Amino acid sequence: MKIDRKFKIAIAAVIIAVGAFGGYHYYQTQQETKQAAAIETADVVRMNLKSTVSATGTIKPVDSVEVSPKITARISQVLVKENDRVSAGQTVATLDGKDYQAQRDQAQFKVTNTQLELERAQKLYDVGAGTKQDLDNAKFNYDTAESALTKADSDLAETVITAPMDGVVVGEPKSVGTMAVQGNSNPTVIMYIANTSQKQILAKVDETDIGQIQIGQDATFTVDTYTGKTFTAHVSKISQTDTSNTWNTTGTASTASSSSSASVIYYYVTLDVDDPNDELRLGMTARVEINTSEKENALVVPIAALKTNDKGSYVLRVTGNGKTEQVPVTTGIYSDEYVEIKSGLNAGDKVSITYNAAKSSSSGNSRRQGPPPM
Known part of the structure; x- marks a missing residue:
């Protein structure tokens, strides 16, 4: 009687253990399935990669001049109008003499x-x-x-005003009867003459990007008036000082420097524009993409897959069973969406592009703060 009872208890214990093991295995399987489903992956592939720096600038002429008087007198004649072409030495206005x-x-x-x-x-x-x-x-x-x-x-x-250069009258000249005042600081500008056949872009580039810009680099740009059309340009000059001269701490510049110390620093970059059909107008806003580097057949991953910690850059490679492993990588050039991988991965690997990065052993913050140094 007692033996039968013990036997029954043992059988029940075995059944409970098997049920518990099966339940735990089912739970683990479900959790792994959910985890695998939650991971968004991307393939490691090869493609032609182009790194660019974005900037905004203004279309301006390469050569232009303000026509101002050397004496003070009223304008008696204006012999040209806006958009007229003039030659150097041509009489464009006269003053009351x-x-x-x-x-x-x-x-x-x-x-x-x-x-x-x-x-x-x-x-x-x-x-x-x-x-x-x-x-x-x-x-x-x-x-x-x-x-x-x-x-x-x-x-x-x-009293006879002549054009100092070949070009086009841009903007309306002053009217007859206007008092034209001479001066070094604020003279009257009777008219502007510019060589509109040669144009430039004066662009402002952030200090974090200026180190990538070099003379001769190619660029593309768009303007709002020509939707879907792209123009080309070439870097011709890079300013040695920022747009506000914040480095100059002498005199009144000291106050300006202090007040702008927390502001973003920009540098002027000049680009020569290709405009054979004379479609661009002075003063237009140009949205520029300067090509800083290119690489053919580069091994790449989406930028969203790249993470950093105190040891450098890494990705989460997805294994065959759906789990992830942390893999250190060496990066190259960046585009808007992709980053070159120089070492650490092979074409065909899969990487996680979620942002749940594993914590570093010595630092709890491994969130990517921006492209790591190249």
Whole structure:
């Protein structure tokens, strides 16, 4: 009787153990299935990769000039209009010269008088009736009058405004009757003339990208008015100082530097534009992609697969059973979506592109903060 009871208990224990093991195995299988399903993967493939730097700039002419007066007078004639082509030396406007003509006539009259006085003083000196001092004074007065006449002639000539270069009148010139004021700091600009056949882009590049830019690199850009059309350009100049000259801490620049210390630093990059059909207009906003490096048949993974920790860059390679393993990698160039893998993976491998990176043994934060140094 007792033996039968113990036997039954043993049988029940075995059944319970088998059921528990089966349940645990089923649970583990379900969990692994869910985990495998939750992992989004990407293949390690080869493709042609291009690394670019994005920037925004403005279309401007290579050569342009402000036409301003060297004297102050009202504009009496404007002989050209916007979009007219002009040649160097061509008269484009005239200023009211009545006052300058009167000054020139007065200067000429004084030259004539002082010349007569000089001739008289010379004759008197030659016959011993005049002194050397009288002759010197007469010579000084004549020379002074000559200088005044030269200036008057120059001022009168400046009433005729000529084009300093070949080009096109851009924008509307000033109207007749406008007072054209001379000056070094803020002169009146009568008109602008530019060589629109040669254009450039003045682009602003972030300081984190400026080190990748080199003279001669090719670029493409778009403008809003031509949807879907791409233009080409070439890097021709890279500024040595940032757009705000924040390095200059002398004088008033010190305040500007301090106030902008937390701002993003930009550098001007100039690109020569290919525009054979003269489609682009000055002042248009250009969205530029500068090609900084290219590589054919590069081994790549999506950037979303790349992670970093205190030991460097790594990816989570997906094994045959759906599990992941951390694999250190060496990276190369970046595009907008992909990164080159120089070592650590082979074509055909699968990598996880989820962001649940394994924690580092010495650091709990392994979230990627941006492209690691190349």
